[in-house]
Amino acid sequence: MQSGGGRASATLLSNDKIATEGGVADGKSEQKPTTPVSPLSLETINPKVIKAEYAVRGEIVIRAQTLQQELISKPGSLPFDEIIYCNIGNPQSLGQLPITFFREVIALCDHPDLLKKPETHALFSSDAISRASQIIDKIPGRTTGAxxxxxxxxxxxxxxxxxxxxxxxxxxxxxxxxxxxxxxxxxxxxxxxxxxxxxxxxxxxxxxxxxxxxxxxxxxxxxxxxxxxxxxxxxxxxxxxxxxxxxxxxxxxxxxxxxxxxxxxxxxxxxxxxxxxxxxxxxxxxxxxxxxxxxxxxxxxxxxxxxxxxxxxxxxxxxxxxxxxxxxxxxxxxxxxxxxxxxxxxxxxxxxxxxxxxxxxxxxxxxxxxxxxxxxxxxxxxNPPKVGDKSYEQFARERDAILSSLARRAKMMSEAMNKLEGVSCNAAEGAMYVFPRLHLPERAVKAAKAVDMVADVFYTRRLLDATGIVMVPGSGFRQVPGTWHFRCTILPAEEKLPGVIKRLTTFHQKFMDEFRD
Amino acid sequence: MQSGGGRASATLLSNDKIATEGGVADGKSEQKPTTPVSPLSLETINPKVIKAEYAVRGEIVIRAQTLQQELISKPGSLPFDEIIYCNIGNPQSLGQLPITFFREVIALCDHPDLLKKPETHALFSSDAISRASQIIDKIPGRTTGAxxxxxxxxxxxxxxxxxxxxxxxxxxxxxxxxxxxxxxxxxxxxxxxxxxxxxxxxxxxxxxxxxxxxxxxxxxxxxxxxxxxxxxxxxxxxxxxxxxxxxxxxxxxxxxxxxxxxxxxxxxxxxxxxxxxxxxxxxxxxxxxxxxxxxxxxxxxxxxxxxxxxxxxxxxxxxxxxxxxxxxxxxxxxxxxxxxxxxxxxxxxxxxxxxxxxxxxxxxxxxxxxxxxxxxxxxxxxNPPKVGDKSYEQFARERDAILSSLARRAKMMSEAMNKLEGVSCNAAEGAMYVFPRLHLPERAVKAAKAVDMVADVFYTRRLLDATGIVMVPGSGFRQVPGTWHFRCTILPAEEKLPGVIKRLTTFHQKFMDEFRD
Missing domain, CATH: 3.40.640.10 (Type I PLP-dependent aspartate aminotransferase-like (Major domain))
Structure with missing residues (x-):
């Protein structure tokens, strides 16, 4: 593909020629040849961009992606066989299923030709069809493509x-x-x-x-x-x-x-x-x-x-x-x-x-x-399905199953955190995370400093390398100076959560054994 | 709905009370009551936001939306019965249909449960089904919801x-x-x-x-x-x-x-x-x-x-x-x-x-x-369907019909523009617009100035009020000072285009008659 489509008629210039020729095509430039300025470097881009940080997809996550590639290219080379992304509130990446009614309506709106066809009734609930029709009818031009x-x-x-x-x-x-x-x-x-x-x-x-x-x-x-x-x-x-x-x-x-x-x-x-x-x-x-x-x-x-x-x-x-x-x-x-x-x-x-x-x-x-x-x-x-709507029962079942499981997982997570040595964790009353405080031994803080790392980054990095569990260090969210935390989502599938907790617990015990003052 | 769900237990404070009470809830504030500062005004927001301009959805378009409401609320009150949006490259809003294959694949990816069901084959082309399956199989977690x-x-x-x-x-x-x-x-x-x-x-x-x-x-x-x-x-x-x-x-x-x-x-x-x-x-x-x-x-x-x-x-x-x-x-x-x-x-x-x-x-x-x-x-x-794919023929037919019609409309538009008195228009070799130059009579420029309008805004505003056709004044794109242009898309449906051109031509002639030096 490299050369096949290249146009033979194109002018081929060596880099040298370009670097030394005085002007551009019309040859009328009066400027002397100059060494091209490097248009882009960390010194010349907007310093506000450099200042911005976004730990939820930061260095720990980038390392996790590297390890995930290693799991594929060198199976068995790591002490775990799966990366578990607890860094981000991304439920469907960890197996949560979408609400059926929502996806039905969206698919129908994407391809409204379906609304006219009798076969559609074999595949979609009747209220999804009527909802999609109502929406399409009210969009100017009846199109989702404008x-x-x-x-x-x-x-x-x-x-x-x-x-x-x-x-x-x-x-x-x-x-x-x-x-x-x-x-x-x-x-x-x-x-x-x-x-x-x-x-x-x-x-x-x-x-x-x-x-x-x-x-x-x-x-x-x-x-x-x-x-x-x-x-x-x-x-x-x-x-x-x-x-x-x-x-x-x-x-x-x-x-x-x-x-x-x-x-x-x-x-x-x-x-x-x-x-x-x-x-x-x-x-x-x-x-x-x-x-x-x-x-x-x-x-x-x-x-x-x-x-x-x-x-x-x-x-x-x-x-x-x-x-x-x-x-x-x-x-x-x-x-x-x-x-x-x-x-x-x-x-x-x-x-x-x-x-x-x-x-x-x-x-x-x-x-x-x-x-x-x-x-x-x-x-x-x-504006989800209401009581009496054809899809309501399925909708409510799906919704309630997810919410009650999340509630159980929130509890399971904070309880597990509170059982860890030197860790205290407020209940997750809502949202999708626990944010436990790590009372790190002084020696761990020093060991982190010795490798030029913030202490909670050091901890989460060690956790990742030992278990494949990805969490975000508290410093990414800011915290009272001198305190350390990490954020962990409550989103791993309920049947997997005990295993995740076990891996974390084992890691944590070893970590504390290594660094206990 | 206003009051039904309001919580009876909520503290109800009159505005006066709030405006004069010294502190917030804990009552420990030492600040004196102050007239609340107005948090937002044109003087206090980011001046860069005020400086930014976006004529494609600017004042002419906002006026068009108002007229569209009038057409509904007071039918027959305007000299036209339809607003024709030639201001923006938005083909499907003017009736262009989407490419079927694309919409099939997207709908299937939105609701991948369909991929497992035999009835789906009655509604979707086989290569759309296989393409959607390939995509879903390669998305981590097999979900489009993450x-x-x-x-x-x-x-x-x-x-x-x-x-x-x-x-x-x-x-x-x-x-x-x-x-x-x-x-x-x-x-x-x-x-x-x-x-x-x-x-x-x-x-x-x-x-x-x-x-x-x-x-x-x-x-x-x-x-x-x-x-x-x-x-x-x-x-x-x-x-x-x-x-x-x-x-x-x-x-x-x-x-x-x-x-x-x-x-x-x-x-x-x-x-x-x-x-x-x-x-x-x-x-x-x-x-x-x-x-x-x-x-x-x-x-x-x-x-x-x-x-x-x-x-x-x-x-x-x-x-x-x-x-x-x-x-x-x-x-x-x-x-x-x-x-x-x-x-x-x-x-x-x-x-x-x-x-x-x-x-x-x-x-x-x-x-x-x-x-x-x-x-x-x-x-x-x-990466659209290729020769030999099940959907290729339909895909190519839909694509070619749209492109050849666009080519005809581009030609029709620039030819029509060049026939207008005092208008010259380069061919639209590509893209979706003509950008003709308006040689406006001095009297029109003065008339615009008298109502504190830029001359091409004056022209497009008059055009809108007379015909319902929405175009963007050239000043929204910047132009050589002292020259006037407007941008018009080539997107009205081919069967409607002669009518649009006729309305424009009639308006233009009247405009020139009114202002000719």
Missing amino acids: YSHSQGIKVCRDDIAAGIAARDGYPSNSDDIYITDGASPGVHMMMQMLLSSEKDGILCPIPQYPLYSASIALHGGTLVPYYLNESSGWGLEMNELKKQLQAARDAGTSVRALVVINPGNPTGQVLSEENQQDVVRFCMKEGLVLLADEVYQHNVYAEGKKFNSFKKVARSMGLEEKDVIIVSYQSVSKGYYGECGRRGGYMEVTGFPEDVKGQLYKLASVNLCSNVSGQILMSLVM | YSHSQGIKVCRDDIAAGIAARDGYPSNSDDIYITDGASPGVHMMMQMLLSSEKDGILCPIPQYPLYSASIALHGGTLVPYYLNESSGWGLEMNELKKQLQAARDAGTSVRALVVINPGNPTGQVLSEENQQDVVRFCMKEGLVLLADEVYQHNVYAEGKKFNSFKKVARSMGLEEKDVIIVSYQSVSKGYYGECGRRGGYMEVTGFPEDVKGQLYKLASVNLCSNVSGQILMSLVM
């Missing part, structure tokens, strides 16, 4: 808004919905809007999901940390918020927004309604945009805990749109659906002045629109 | 690389492929890498596709214009490139890259191989990254013209990867496929130093991955 409205197809936004209203008991307006390719692009858009320079800051929980630190770094702003209190179950404490806001202001930072992740990532706590009310008041009083990461809204496992959206909390306090600015993020990637690869998400934007909304619309327009299949899936997630 | 590798699923990148190699006759490496949600995110990634401040510049053709000006503005760099020569069919002239580079350097701008759009958007020219060789030499000599927008590679209509990728041209000159840095963009949105809503695209990145590649990988990772359905579609576009 760019949509920049905020997303109207019928999808209508269904999302209806789902929010049903969830909260307060109205939602489809004009406030911006459908995005997963939640991340919406976070980037807000950071782009809010951050003009490093003088602009965003209050972020620590530990935090590294999308936030990465996005703030990429957009050149300042991350203003507020620490969650590990000893009160990763509590979000108002005194801490106020203290950090004041410190940032004293340092000349203009704090623009507060990020709250509820249920927490990587920390798994579910906020109480009272706590949320305090947060809303704080944002109002201090003139902060509330960026509410609510992508784990369907992942609540702890008895007596319940997800409340920040918008619902604000409305139930009697606050109206003009009183407080809330951006709520949701995604098809989490919940019981776990459709990470489909890249659907939305943000509900309330309280924006009209002219700023215009700017947000323009930003959305530059990216044309999010993928239509993900848009449809997002609308299905917010 | 986050993929940050650059895209390996099997999709392999198919894309094989397609590039077959197209060019030179090898392509799947490690160089970054699959993205359409081409736009890849452009943003490159701008993010290359632009640290306004001292960094990017050479862009004028007229240009406004994604480039918007992305450069958003990332805070400087657009360094080079003017295409309208009188030589929008020729890309080396003297102009050199002159503008020198001028930018003299002004202290560090020029990092050269954007070339081939076939041109909005200008429709197809570059000759000799011209491309000159461009490659120029980039080498001057140390510029060549950003090659090649999304219209399948849209070439002019006799004797042929698309050559810049990478192929460079390789046929004997240049290797280390000699020149080329980023080639492709998309599922254009060509004969026109799958804009699916958001698939890729960039092939060659010549990057390893450490900079690492930074690019990290940037891709922060966004997790592009949508899997779009990834699969992109791989199908680059």
